[in-house]
Amino acid sequence: MDITRNGSVHIGVAQRTIGTYDDYWSAVGDLDRLRGSDFPVERVTIVAGGLHTVGQEQGQLSTADVTRRGAISGTVIGAATGWMLGLFDLTETSLGLPWLIVNAAILGAVLGAAVALLGYVITRGRRSFVANVPVRADRYHIVVDADLADRAVRMLREGKGKPDESPGASSPRTARA
Structure with missing residues (x-):
């Protein structure tokens, strides 16, 4: 099943991979070449493959940091x-809207800090x-x-519709006809 940009669903539409790239911008470069050739790019999809996460710890939060963050969100x-x-x-308050907002913000800060702590x-x-x-x-198709x-x-092999060469653009790692 393929979901297009406008949200409609195409059921039973066969698709083929025409190229695999090491980086996203190389795939976008060939997509731009197709667009320059008046190819219907709404029928093209860039699919990421080999997805993984890389966790990078940036620091430990102190008690004060946790309390401050809770107070801000509160x-x-x-x-x-x-x-x-x-x-x-x-x-039913005789206070004006600004005072109501300030009082609710103060109460929220206290409660947010308490819950976070x-x-x-x-x-x-x-x-x-x-x-x-x-x-x-790892790769983009x-x-x-x-x-x-x-x-x-054919259009990619012939090089029709080439836009200005962007830095870092490379040819596909593998291409299947």
Whole structure:
């Protein structure tokens, strides 16, 4: 099943891989070449293969860091809640909307800090680290609807519709006709 850019689903549409690339931008380069040849690129998909995550720890959070982060998120949630209460006139208060927002933000900060600190204490700080976990791919495949695959391969081999050469563009690692 293939989901297109506009969200419609094509059931039973056969597709073929016309090229495999080591990096995403090389695949995009050939896609641009097809676009330059007036090829219907809405019937082309770039598929990432060999996905894996690489976790990179960036540091341990202290008790103060955890409390500060909880207070900040609580402030935002509290202010938004106060604004919504005032906007829809859901409170019986003589205070104006700004004071309602400020009071809700202060309450949110206190509650957010308390909940974050409680979570930190319960886990004994074992989950208090900052990590960057990007998803990486080993290869990228250009996949084309089967009825257009031969035409796409021909266009790429002939070099029609080449845009300006971008730095780092390389030829596909393998191409199947």
